[in-house]
Amino acid sequence: MTDLHLWLRHETRTTERRTPIVPSDARRLVESGVRITVEDSPQRIFPRDEYEAAGCQVAEAGSWVSASARAVIVGLKELPDTPAELTHRHVFFGHAYKGQPGAEALLRRFAAGGGALLDLEYLVDDQGRRLAAFGFWAGYLGAALAVLHHRGALRAPLVPTTKEEMEAELRASRGEVTALVIGALGRSGRGARVALGEAGVEPTCWDLAETRDLDRPALLAHELLVNTVLTTSPVPPFLTDKDLDDPDRRLRTLSDVTVDVGSPMNVLPVYDTTTEWDRPVRRLREHPPLDLIAIDNLPSLLPREASTDFSAALLPQLLDFETGGAWGRCLDRFRRASTELGLTEG
Ligand SMILES: NC(=O)c1ccc[n+]([C@@H]2O[C@H](COP(=O)([O-])OP(=O)(O)OC[C@H]3O[C@@H](n4cnc5c(N)ncnc54)[C@H](O)[C@@H]3O)[C@@H](O)[C@H]2O)c1
Structure with missing residues (x-):
C-alpha cells in the first residue's frame, strides 16, 4: 500500500489536449494502491468517464490549489499565474533551468510557498538519459x-x-x-x-x-x-x-x-x-x-498517440514514486536551480 495521491490537473492552454497519464495507466496506478484525482478538463483527449471507470475521483478544473498538502500535482505545461505561492510538489515541464523568460518568477513562487518542481525534462536515469519524453x-x-x-x-x-x-x-x-x-x-x-x-x-x-x-x-x-x-x-x-x-x-x-x-x-x-x-x-x-x-x-x-507513449514511459516511474532515485535527482536539480538564484541556501 502507498500513501501516494496524484492529482492530474487541467491544462490552462486551450490547445493542450495531451495528458501525462492516460486512463489505462491510471487504472494500473489505482490497482497498485495510488489514489488519483483527475480534474475535469474540456479539451483533454481522454474523457472523464474513462478515468472514473479506472477508479479515479473527479474534481473541478483548477481545484488543485486547495488539494491536500501531500498531493502531488501532475500536469504538462505551464501553471496559471496564481496562486503566487506554490505549496505542493508539482510534476510538469517547468522550462525553468535554462534562464528562459519567466523561469526565475516560477522558482520564486515555489520558494515562497515551500513547494517543489519535479521537472519532467530532468526525470533521468543514473546515466542522465530522459525517462519520459515527447x-x-x-x-x-x-x-x-x-x-x-x-x-x-x-x-x-x-x-x-x-x-x-x-x-x-x-x-x-x-x-x-x-x-x-x-x-x-x-x-x-x-x-x-x-x-x-x-x-x-x-x-x-x-x-x-x-x-x-x-x-x-x-x-x-x-x-x-x-x-x-x-x-x-x-x-x-x-x-x-x-x-x-x-x-x-x-x-x-x-x-x-x-x-x-x-x-x-x-x-x-x-x-x-x-x-x-x-x-x-x-x-x-x-x-x-x-x-x-x-x-x-x-x-x-497528435494528442492520443503522444499521450499514450508518454504515459507508458512515465508509469513505471510513478509506480516507483516514493523510492525512485529518478525523482530524487529531479528534486536535487530543482534545489540546485533555486540555490543558484539565491532563493534557498545551498
Ligand atoms: N516543439 C515542441 O513541441 C517540443 C516537444 C518536445 C521536445 N522538444 C524539444 O526538442 C529538442 C530535442 O528533444 P529530444 O527528445 O529529441 O532530445 P534528444 O536528447 O533525444 O536528442 C537531441 C539530439 O541533439 C543532438 N545534439 C546536441 N547538441 C548538438 C549540436 N550542437 N549539434 C548537433 N546535434 C546536437 C544530440 O546528440 C542528440 O542526438 C529538445 O530541446 C526538446 O525540448 C520540443
Missing part, C-alpha cells in the same frame, strides 16, 4: 508541417489529428525537396526522419559530429531545415541574420522543433517569438523567401 512526436510533427508547407499543402489553423490522417497527407503531398535534420540521432530527430520518409524525402542527417565544424554553405544549400537538437551548454549558432540575408541561400523553410527562444542555448537566434496553431508559419525574409515554423506544443497535434 520528442519523437515533436520531431515527427515539426518535419511533417515543414514538408507540407514547403509543398504548399499545409492547412491553417492547425487542428489535432491522428497518425493515420497525417501519414495520408504526407504520402499525398508532392514535390522535390532537399532536407536537413540537425540532431538527427535523438528522439525528435528520429521522428523527423520518419515523417520525411513518409513524405518520400531522404534527408541529410547531422548530429554532434557534423556540427562541430559547421559547414554553413552546406546547411544553406538545403531547402528545408528541421532543428531537433538538445543542447545543455551554449554552442555557436547554426544560423545568424547574416546567413538569412545571403542572396545565394537555398533554405526556404525552417522548422525549429527545439524552440529555445530567449535561452542562451538557442542555436537559431534569428527569431524571437514562436508561431502558433492559428498561424503556424511566419515569413522571416522576402528575398529570397524564408518561412519559419516554431511551435512549442507540437505533440499536442
Whole structure:
C-alpha cells in the first residue's frame, strides 16, 4: 500500500489536449494502491468517464490549489499565474533551468510557498538519459508541417489529428525537396526522419559530429531545415541574420522543433517569438523567401498517440514514486536551480 495521491490537473492552454497519464495507466496506478484525482478538463483527449471507470475521483478544473498538502500535482505545461505561492510538489515541464523568460518568477513562487518542481525534462536515469519524453512526436510533427508547407499543402489553423490522417497527407503531398535534420540521432530527430520518409524525402542527417565544424554553405544549400537538437551548454549558432540575408541561400523553410527562444542555448537566434496553431508559419525574409515554423506544443497535434507513449514511459516511474532515485535527482536539480538564484541556501 502507498500513501501516494496524484492529482492530474487541467491544462490552462486551450490547445493542450495531451495528458501525462492516460486512463489505462491510471487504472494500473489505482490497482497498485495510488489514489488519483483527475480534474475535469474540456479539451483533454481522454474523457472523464474513462478515468472514473479506472477508479479515479473527479474534481473541478483548477481545484488543485486547495488539494491536500501531500498531493502531488501532475500536469504538462505551464501553471496559471496564481496562486503566487506554490505549496505542493508539482510534476510538469517547468522550462525553468535554462534562464528562459519567466523561469526565475516560477522558482520564486515555489520558494515562497515551500513547494517543489519535479521537472519532467530532468526525470533521468543514473546515466542522465530522459525517462519520459515527447520528442519523437515533436520531431515527427515539426518535419511533417515543414514538408507540407514547403509543398504548399499545409492547412491553417492547425487542428489535432491522428497518425493515420497525417501519414495520408504526407504520402499525398508532392514535390522535390532537399532536407536537413540537425540532431538527427535523438528522439525528435528520429521522428523527423520518419515523417520525411513518409513524405518520400531522404534527408541529410547531422548530429554532434557534423556540427562541430559547421559547414554553413552546406546547411544553406538545403531547402528545408528541421532543428531537433538538445543542447545543455551554449554552442555557436547554426544560423545568424547574416546567413538569412545571403542572396545565394537555398533554405526556404525552417522548422525549429527545439524552440529555445530567449535561452542562451538557442542555436537559431534569428527569431524571437514562436508561431502558433492559428498561424503556424511566419515569413522571416522576402528575398529570397524564408518561412519559419516554431511551435512549442507540437505533440499536442497528435494528442492520443503522444499521450499514450508518454504515459507508458512515465508509469513505471510513478509506480516507483516514493523510492525512485529518478525523482530524487529531479528534486536535487530543482534545489540546485533555486540555490543558484539565491532563493534557498545551498
Ligand atoms: N516543439 C515542441 O513541441 C517540443 C516537444 C518536445 C521536445 N522538444 C524539444 O526538442 C529538442 C530535442 O528533444 P529530444 O527528445 O529529441 O532530445 P534528444 O536528447 O533525444 O536528442 C537531441 C539530439 O541533439 C543532438 N545534439 C546536441 N547538441 C548538438 C549540436 N550542437 N549539434 C548537433 N546535434 C546536437 C544530440 O546528440 C542528440 O542526438 C529538445 O530541446 C526538446 O525540448 C520540443
